[in-house]
Amino acid sequence: MSFKPTKSRSMVLKRGKVVDKFRFLVDGTAIPTITEKPVTSLGKTFDCSLRDTASIQATIKKLETWLSAVDKSGLPGRFKAWLYQHGILPRILWPLLVYEVTMSTVETLERKISSYLRRWLGLPHSLTSAALYGRSNKLQLPFCSLEEEFRVSRTREALVYRDSSDTRVAAAGIVVRTGRKFKAQEGLELAESRLRHKAMVGMVAIGRAGLGAIPQPRYDRAQGKERRDLVLEEVRAGVEDVRTSRMVSMRQQGASTRWEGALERKLTWNDIWKAEPQSIKFMVQAVYDVLPSPANLHVWGKSDLPTCPLCPGRGTLEHIMSSCPAALGGGRYRWRHDQVLKAVAETISSAVANNKHASSNSLREGWREATLKANTIGQSSLIGIRLGTASGLGQATQVPRICNINFFETRPGADICLFEAIPWEDRMEEANERKRLKYQELIEECRRRGWKARCEPIEVGCRGFAARSLCRAYSLLGISGAAKRRAIKSATEAAERASRWIWIKRSEKWANAAGTQAGD
Incomplete structure (x- = not known):
């Protein structure tokens, strides 16, 4: 050598x-x-x-150059966002790891990245960054936070030094320097203390699955890589807790944190590729209530009056989507009901036709004889399902006609009414209870006349978020697995498309048949 x-x-x-x-x-x-x-x-x-000062400044300029080059590339906005997630973010993380970068610097870089992402997706500057990177939001986007990845990588570095198999490295007391706002060693100790607390508490129920339904690894029993992964996941959980507390403190943009009955929607890149760019833009703005409604324009100083263009009411997003009397009288909400009803009815009809869901459950035994009819009462859309059984084809009896509804077959068996509604997401639980009380007399009359009837109200929110009642109804009918996920997605997309059209036409008056024409 x-x-x-x-x-x-x-x-x-x-x-x-x-x-x-x-x-x-x-x-x-x-x-x-x-x-x-x-x-x-x-x-x-x-x-x-x-010192690392010059190198850090060069890294910041390099990031700005990359973002500017992508911004000027002429590609569609979602392609630019994809380039950030899979091209720029992995390349910028390594310099942030090898240099002594402070958390303040990382926060400055993330603000620049967030501004570019908002521009590429057509979102307003007022949209909080927690909406872009949140992992517990009702609407989750496929973007990673630079600050979160920085915290995780520096904590991993401190963990590797402390738990190194080389005794000389472990005893060296190497300090990972990240400034005063965030200290990797303190973050590591906090994550481990939270994990020890969870181990002391023991197993808890997650969601509605029941105690022990979802097994979780215990920190006090984990070793090696599994133990490190638990620590890093707890660091991410701590960052997410900060985002959640920030969202809860926001009255308008944080309203989605109060949607107790709504299911989460997680947008993947595949969903973004298939969806129209304007659809993604509308969905995000509608969820966080940053659409240019008359009320918002008035608050932003862009309009003199916050009045709805169709009525004297205050033109908030909630008013336009679900509470405007002029829109209600013009049939807009009824048309949206029909779009979601059509998607639900097609799903159930397909399940009946496929005839692959028979089981020992009495409500699922009769798929061979099942029939499906639909009707409406006022502004409510209803689906009637007849589940006849092989042993239940006896003498026909007179079917009750209550509230002008008559979509049960004249054969005894199990009958189910699905009452569909498109409420404002904040009022899903309220809408479910109201529907049950409204049709309780109908169900009781059906039972008095010998029918096995039950009422199952289902809700899909104005902004395309399904309620748990829709999942429960599909499970009751034997629709499960991938078929159930496709069915829920079909119903939510139908509600979202209809609401988007209502928003586009918010300043125009509809004729009685305009809704059908607009939907076609």
């Missing part, structure tokens, strides 16, 4: 400062000083300043 002076670097320190007065030679060949030629190792640059 030969020594190569040109690939080596020399440095002379005098009283703590780099002195460039001396030269070292090897066989007459001078070794370059670190002042003349800074050296790069594993992506980190070492220069005569012995």
Whole structure:
């Protein structure tokens, strides 16, 4: 092995400062000083300043150059967002790991990234960053937060040093420096203390699945990689808790945190590719109530009056989507009801036709004889399902006609009414209870006349969020697994498309048949 002076670097320190007065030679060949030629190792640059300040500034400029290049590429906005997630983010994380970058610097970089993402997706500047990166939001976007990834990577670094198999590394007391706002060692200790607390509490129920239905690894029993993964997941959970508390404190943009009856929607990149760009934009703005409604325009100083264009009421998003009397009288909400009803009815009809869901459950035994009819009462859309059984084809009896409803077959068996509604997401539980009380007399009359009838109200929100009642109804009918997920997606997309059309036509008056024409 030969020594190569040109690939080596020399440095002379005098009283703590780099002195460039001396030269070292090897066989007459001078070794370059670190002042003349800074050296790069594993992506980190070492220069005569012995500081990371210049390198950090170069990293910031590099990120700005990448974002600007993507912004000027001429690609559609969702393609630009994809380039950030899968191109820029992985490349910027390594310099943030090898240099002593402070949390304040990372927060500044994330603000720049968030502004570009809002521009690419057509979202307003007022939209909170918690809406872009939240993992517990009702609407989850496929973007990763730079701040979260920085916290996780630095905590992982501190964990690797402390738990190194090399005793000399573990005993060296290496400190991961990340500034005053965030200390990796303190974050590691906090995550471990939370995990120890969870281990002391023991197993808890998650959602409605029941105690022990979803097994969770215990920190006190985990070892090696599993233990490290638990710590890092707890770091992410801590970041998410901060986002959630920020969302809860927002009256308008944080309203989705109060949707107790709504299911979460997680947008994948596949969903973004298939959806229209304007559809994604409308969905995000509607969920966080940052659409340019008359009320919002008045608050933003863009309009003199917050009045609804169709009635004297205040033109909030809730008013336009579900509470405007003029829109109700014009049939807009009824048309939206029919769009969702059609999607639900097609799902059930397909399940009946496929005849693959028979089981020992008495409500599922009669798929061979099942029939489906639909009707409406006022502004409510209803589906009547007849589940006849092989042993229940006896003598026909007179079917009750109550509230002008008569869609039961004249055969005894199990009958189910699904009452569909499109409420404002904040009022899903209220709408379910109201429907049950409204049709309780109908169900009791059916039972008095010998029918096995039950009422199952289902709700799909104005902004395309299904309630748990829809899942429960599909499970009751034997629709499960992938078929159930497709059915829920079909109903939510139908509600979202109809609401988007109502929003587009919010300033125009509809004729009685305009809704059908607009939907077609």
